Amino acid sequence: MLGLLSLRPQTPYEITQQVRRSLDYCWPTPERSLYDQPERLVGLGLADVVTDREGRRRYQITDAGRVALRRWLERASPMPRFHNEPLLRVLFADQGSVEDLHRVLGAVRAHVAERLELGLAQMEPYLDDDGLFQERAHVVTIVADLVSRLLGALDDWAAEVEQVSADWDTTQAVGLTPQVRAMLDRLIDDGRTRVAQHRDV
Amino acid sequence: MLGLLSLRPQTPYEITQQVRRSLDYCWPTPERSLYDQPERLVGLGLADVVTDREGRRRYQITDAGRVALRRWLERASPMPRFHNEPLLRVLFADQGSVEDLHRVLGAVRAHVAERLELGLAQMEPYLDDDGLFQERAHVVTIVADLVSRLLGALDDWAAEVEQVSADWDTTQAVGLTPQVRAMLDRLIDDGRTRVAQHRDV
């Protein structure tokens, strides 16, 4: 919230737009709460409110707010958490049909394609070196890069699972088919390599 | 919840353990709510409660519960949402110091290594073909595969950002350095390829 206000003073509605457009990629937030938060910040002295020519309340960050934002950036961050309901459905796929499994995988892939398309449209303006938003191009690019990697991982995974499960005729007690076995071996191998690499550093 | 009970009847505490151990990867849940949900399921007739020899309430799924679970698997799934606070800190990194940025990237990499190690320990038993949990090995492996891919993406990304930002001496108005530019180009290129691929199918 303070981060958003640090970019420019905004009305509550503009904030909701901003969040829908960009923040949702890393921090999904119910719209309702976005209308209450700015008031809370005012109460804490971290933001104040000015009325602009259209008579709209426009919140802006105060000096205390900027300090609080900097403090927040200094503090240790909680680590990412993935709310992944399609994955949950795969975990319990043995309680449903093979079609259920394939449907959810297809939905994931369609979703990835849609998100990616949307994201591309948002990033393309940055390709012009003379765009208006260039002073934040570096952070925006880095963020987009992770989003793109995560979506890519999701897509690759869904594609592989589609393949692996293509010839299943039941979801239960499939156990370790050679393909699943290969998946498991690769996964453990990759994990070990990565952990080992980390220890070296 | 129903999914967990479908595996075997469980006490509320066992459920919390189970969730901590495995479900957290796709569905992080505050412990508190796990104690209320089973009662709610009983109210809906989807679970019932038996008292075992230790005098503990043990919840088990009813037939209605299994039907509800199957219905749930048939319905369209909400798509994944990533609560990624480190990414949020990168998005607003220009309000803080270069050290703040590097600290959060380091923390992410450490976290990935830790999670991976934990996950490996959990998956290794499945390598034995004669393990006890083999009837769910296929779904568990598939789930672990996505988790591993997502963690891998996170790690690769953090490593690249560490590299790209290694010689920054400010976080503000860095704009498109050649390295960031290359990142942007690759990202857009990858995205276009993937979207095009999706249209072909």
Place this chain on the structure above:
DNA sequence: CGGCGCAACCGCAATTTGCAGTAATGCGAT
């Protein structure tokens, strides 16, 4: 046998959320 710690839970206040509603503005069709 007293103290300590941990496993296993639950009450409660405070916050958060979804949903439904509403007022204002634009805009195309009749």
Place this chain on the structure above:
DNA sequence: ATCGCATTACTGCAAATTGCGGTTGCGCCG
């Protein structure tokens, strides 16, 4: 010109969720 309808820009409220702290009982160590 004006009617209907969609979209923008919010807000109230009831219900659900959550964090925090507390409790009980058990085992183990000194």
